[in-house]
Amino acid sequence: MNRAGFQVLLIAVVIALLGVLSIYSSTYQKEGDIWQLIYKRQAFWLILGLLFFLLMYNFNYRRLWDWTYLLYGLAISLLCLVFILGIVRLGAQRWLKVAWLNFQPTELVKLVIIIFLARYFSTKSADDVSLKNHNLGIFRGLIVPLFFVCIPAALIIEQPDLGSGMMVVFIFLIIIFRAHVRLRYFFFFLAVAALSAPFFWHFLRGYQRDRLMVFLNPNVDPLGAGYTIIQAKIAIGSGGFFGKGWLSGTQSQLHFLPESHTDFIFANFAEAWGFFGAAVLIGLYYLLITRLFSIAESTYDSFGRLLAFGIASMLTIQVFINIAMNLGFAPVVGLPLPLMSYGGSSVLVTFISLGVLANISKSRT
């Protein structure tokens, strides 16, 4: 294994192991076999993830170029399947039951959209070997790719999963920025999005509006929508410098903090390990993400570069939004913390993405 790929794998495994520890601690006091098994399941997903990482590492990413439309079609049909066969959990229809495990197609769809956009913006004409993105008009540079992104994004938002839907739009924005589409289209899109925000407000569901409102002021509804934000802040803040110790975080152990094994695992971790541990964790994420970006920058193949860049951006956004949400800087949207939060699909897809990146890094030399 090459050096960059190994570094990425190492950091990812360290973070994922910290995740398993935190999941164990968050379910430590809970009764029932299901809860006691949860950290074992996560360990299982981690091992499966490692296998997929190795699989993707040895799988030439250029083949993804060829399979792009196939993958895109598959993604759309999976999303449609969720509507028909999906399992409803916590009021949202996001999961597909495959054999004995539940799978969340959204995680995979995000990766597919990155592959799709990477291919779209790395197409070269036969007579010009340089990229032509900066010469693209508004139609081919913005509207066509946006159309292809909006179909899955709309399906995701309908699940409803506003967080992931917005993620997809963010990824699109960052990729068109990086792909050297004209800046004026980029800003045009931003302006249109900002102007139409009040319009979309009416399409939001009640609880989504509540979440945005309590993000602005959690004390509007301290026992309802604001409860989680307040409890997460208390958990993080009360950790202090050295934390309360593993299995001793009162906010998590006494269940004041809901979802402490999924979306709010960062708060759980920060309570137990304090500023010291949380800073190390954020540092690890930073290290991982800068590794990923440097792989992207040192790749000469434009498809590989955009693909690596897209994956790195996706992880950055997820890490940022999740931690910011834990700290009360972002509204509560159901986004997991990659590698840490409990959830098979997320772990698996993250390791697959990292495997693809490792393969890109291997292929460039």
Next chain:
Amino acid sequence: MRTRIVHITVACVFLFLMAGLLNMQLIQGRKYGELSKKNRIRLLPQMGSRGRILDRNSTVIVGSRLSYDVMILPQEARELDETLERLSGVLGMEYGDLRQRFSDGFVSSSIPVILVRNVNIKRAIAIEEMKFELTGVLIRPHPLRHYPHGKIASHMIGYLNEIDRWRLTKLSDYGYKTKDIVGFGGVEEKYDYYLRQEDGGESVEVDRKGRFVRVVGFEPPRSGKDIQLTLDIRIQKIAEEALAGWKGGVIMLEPYSGEVIAMASSPDFDPSVFIEPSSSSIDGIFRDPDAPLFNRAISGLYPPGSVFKMVVAAAALETGKIKPSTSFNCPGYLAIGNRDFKCWDTHGEQDLNGAIAHSCDVFFYRTGLLLGAQAICDYALKFGLSRPTNLDLPYEAAGLVPSPLWKKISRFKKWFSGDTANFSIGQGDLLVTPLQMARMVAVFANGGRLITPFVLKGVEGKDVSAYQRKVSGVFLKRSTLDRISHGLKDVVDDPKGTAHVLSGLPVSVAGKTGTAQATGGLSHAWFTGYFPVETPKFVICTFLERGGPGHNACLVTKNIIERMGKEGLL
């Protein structure tokens, strides 16, 4: 170019996260630490019992018993309506009423709502037995004031109630809080500091649903200290029963030490009314025109009438204005200025002894005029009038002894000889409390010493009466004391004495009657004396507000002494 923007953005994003983390965990860490503690720590109070009040023979006058409150913990009461429905059956209360009490008392889902206070033990047990059908219902035992003798000594004991604003501002430095139950009036107020219990409790850690996880700390409740009074409850009872039907007060003191053996005031009140507050009965007490909460024995101010004559006699003998043999003729009146001052009878020639025994007004008019107002005033002050006796009970009145100077200052009027005449027979502006009169006569019983009455004999088994006893030195001549004592004895022994009705008793009694004129209506009746004459053990002052002639006070006193004799208490 765009790559660098991306890199810088990523770095900024992580710096932003770090800054947020730093602010929350290090800068505001303490605040959030407190919040997390508040989240998980609950205090479950446990109440101590208030100290008991005992009489001089350690009989319990006021004690404590357990009472039971029915509470409901909102977060655990799942089917609230059904639970309340069942409870209403057990408690015999309307469902709607319970529902209303619940919504009135609701604060937060983790704080129990008190539905009904002071349920009897049978119902409490019935509810405990239905525990599984009544989820979230708790029974909390707590000690409550118990009055085994009912209304006895109610004024001396006082009552308990929620602390008022005035007391709270005064006492907040001593650890008193709003909603504390404190003593009002009497011993309960004066010695609240001893009697007061300290509530303890457990601090327990709970989880998000308020379920118990573990005990973090325990502070045992501390019961208040028992205090022992100088009161003899048997004599107190006799005194109260003798006084029943009258308005007024009876005080009995031990003449040498000043121990208060009985202190009755009528009408009285039932202190247990304040325990179970139903506003109508409390309102009744406060609105009663007879003012049952008012302790007439120490707070009531009345003219003393002829009882005061012993002060005038003592002043005259001490200053040498009269001799024991001095006598004046009583034609039934005395003309002073252009007014006739009447005597209640025509006594003829009277010496000092006879004048005291027959309570001759003319004799004392003349004696008073010889003395002058200022001398009478001086001796009145020596007998402890015009200031509180320093009895250890709250709300004692000071009284008033007039003097020419006082009249000039407060009334802007000149003092006339007529004022002196009125003053000499305890009328006019003179005002005293029954307690002051008892203390005054005690001087003749104990050989010339002014005592300080007190009620606290011991605290928590330790006798403190030695610290309480404050007795002045002898301030009258032996001959003066003997003369007047002889006169007081003749008040009873002389067949024409005003208190001759007390002569047939198993003990010899000495004392003085008084019939004090009061503006409009009946006069006040006084008797103050001591018994047995040879070795005085009790000083008594019987006062009947608007009780007619002093003879009535003698009858009440006779009743008391007779019953004490029957019960072997003499």
